[in-house]
Amino acid sequence: MKIRSITFIIIISFLASANQHSETGESEVFGQNGFRQTMNQRIPVWMENYQVPGAAIALIQNGKVAWSEAYGLADKDDQIRMKAETIFRVESISKSVTARGVMKLVETGKIKLEDPVYKHLVSWEFPETEFDLKKVTIRHLLSHTSGLALGTLGLEYDPNEKKPSLRESLTREVKFIREPGTSFNYSNVGFNLLELLIEDVSGRSFADFMKDEVLSPLGMQHADFIWREDFPTRVPDGHKTGGESVPVYVYAEKGAGGLFANVKDIAAFVSSGMVDSMYSDDPVLSQKSLLELYMPVTEIDNVYSFVSDYYGLGHFIEILPNGKKAVFGGGQGNGWMSHFHIVPESGDGIVILTNSSRSWPLISSILSDWAQWAGVGSIGMGIIVKAMSGFWLLILLIFAGSVFHLGRVFRDCSRGNRKVKRQLKDYSVNQFVQLSLFVLLSAAIILSLTKEYLFITSVFPGAASWFLVALIILASVLLISGLTPPADCGTESS
Numbered sequence: 001m002k003i004r005s006i007t008f009i010i011i012i013s014f015l016a017s018a019n020q021h022s023e024t025g026e027s028e029v030f031g032q033n034g035f036r037q038t039m040n041q042r043i044p045v046w047m048e049n050y051q052v053p054g055a056a057i058a059l060i061q062n063g064k065v066a067w068s069e070a071y072g073l074a075d076k077d078d079q080i081r082m083k084a085e086t087i088f089r090v091e092s093i094s095k096s097v098t099a100r101g102v103m104k105l106v107e108t109g110k111i112k113l114e115d116p117v118y119k120h121l122v123s124w125e126f127p128e129t130e131f132d133l134k135k136v137t138i139r140h141l142l143s144h145t146s147g148l149a150l151g152t153l154g155l156e157y158d159p160n161e162k163k164p165s166l167r168e169s170l171t172r173e174v175k176f177i178r179e180p181g182t183s184f185n186y187s188n189v190g191f192n193l194l195e196l197l198i199e200d201v202s203g204r205s206f207a208d209f210m211k212d213e214v215l216s217p218l219g220m221q222h223a224d225f226i227w228r229e230d231f232p233t234r235v236p237d238g239h240k241t242g243g244e245s246v247p248v249y250v251y252a253e254k255g256a257g258g259l260f261a262n263v264k265d266i267a268a269f270v271s272s273g274m275v276d277s278m279y280s281d282d283p284v285l286s287q288k289s290l291l292e293l294y295m296p297v298t299e300i301d302n303v304y305s306f307v308s309d310y311y312g313l314g315h316f317i318e319i320l321p322n323g324k325k326a327v328f329g330g331g332q333g334n335g336w337m338s339h340f341h342i343v344p345e346s347g348d349g350i351v352i353l354t355n356s357s358r359s360w361p362l363i364s365s366i367l368s369d370w371a372q373w374a375g376v377g378s379i380g381m382g383i384i385v386k387a388m389s390g391f392w393l394l395i396l397l398i399f400a401g402s403v404f405h406l407g408r409v410f411r412d413c414s415r416g417n418r419k420v421k422r423q424l425k426d427y428s429v430n431q432f433v434q435l436s437l438f439v440l441l442s443a444a445i446i447l448s449l450t451k452e453y454l455f456i457t458s459v460f461p462g463a464a465s466w467f468l469v470a471l472i473i474l475a476s477v478l479l480i481s482g483l484t485p486p487a488d489c490g491t492e493s494s
Helices: 002-029 034-050 093-107 138-142 166-173 188-202 206-215 263-271 287-293 360-374 380-414 429-450 455-459 463-483
Strands: 054-061 064-075 316-319 325-333 336-343 348-354
Touching: 034 054, 034 064, 034 360, 054 263, 054 360, 064 263, 093 138, 093 188, 093 206, 093 263, 093 287, 093 325, 093 336, 138 188, 166 188, 188 206, 263 336, 263 348, 336 360, 348 360, 360 380, 360 455, 380 463, 429 463, 455 463
Parallel strands: none
Antiparallel strands: 054 064, 054 348, 316 325, 325 336, 336 348
């Protein structure tokens, strides 16, 4: 009875605390200090809670960059402060930028979205496959419906070391796992193929084409798809989920995740993507082309469906509670996370860049407050904050349930109602189930400990470690309980 009371008190206290945080947050966001002052107060607290070293944020209102700010450290060892000018690896935000480059070629009439990709590739050929390559269109690549695999993760290089060429990389990485055009399957390889397409169609290097036709015209002054020694700031180290530093690296390919930029650069990119009354004569693309990028192509039915409804061309798409369309993109690399969210019709947008793989809850918290403040209602990315509360509750329940059951086992053993049995025939079905669960949990725990990266650690930093501890305790209780069946093999004593 005592254990049950303690468990009840813990759960109620947790829920009350979570509810109080939510109410306080809404009051602060809509208070007289405004969004900027609220972020200046809350972001440092969130960063400390989630152990994120540095972050930069930019706000877009009425299609214009309203302000930008940086928090925390770009270099923990030398205590160098993060600045709005600090250059980040923006990872898969690169895809949305690359999509603008492809649409530039469409506008100039050099390609069409429905063109088979192979027709425009002159310096490289697809490897043999069972699928019909003539079906793979440019639209398929832009919308992740080409049937291509994700690609190998973690192929990072020092900026100064020798790297495979783009074409060598594509020969290794191009693998089809399903029929082109059938469904959404996120693929870095597809956007690296678009990098090659741009080179072969334009006759220029991808980096030069993007610099001249997209980055510079949009005012992305310090952005580049090539790492440079003369960036206005040193590119800081990233940080893994365990806090270890990750020195600057590059990929052999650029189209899917190779862009370097600061938060002001990405804010310039985002602000140029508004439509309707907020369209401001984008020097790169017409409003018609921007709307094409934001047009849903495929419905999302995998893990991305928790935060997005559709995918367009280089952009995730969600339908907001007010009926308007939000488009967004984000990225995660080894030690880096990035995100932008815009409502093209209203001119609202936000950019968040961080130098840590522990940043999803931070990004989700900022986005949730921004969505409230901007009046767009709840957004899909806000689910991470909500899931965090549920995840902690699950951990508490596992702890409480394990302790409660262990107490019952010790009580029964002290009364002689449980004894270790050496003969398997003396074990009940219930004991076999518990021992089987112990084996499965132990295998899962050991496997997780061998992995350098776990998705759950990025989504639930801090909590994931406690979840592992809770599972270890649960597995131990299952083992003890399974090895000490009730003296009467029928039912457990109550």
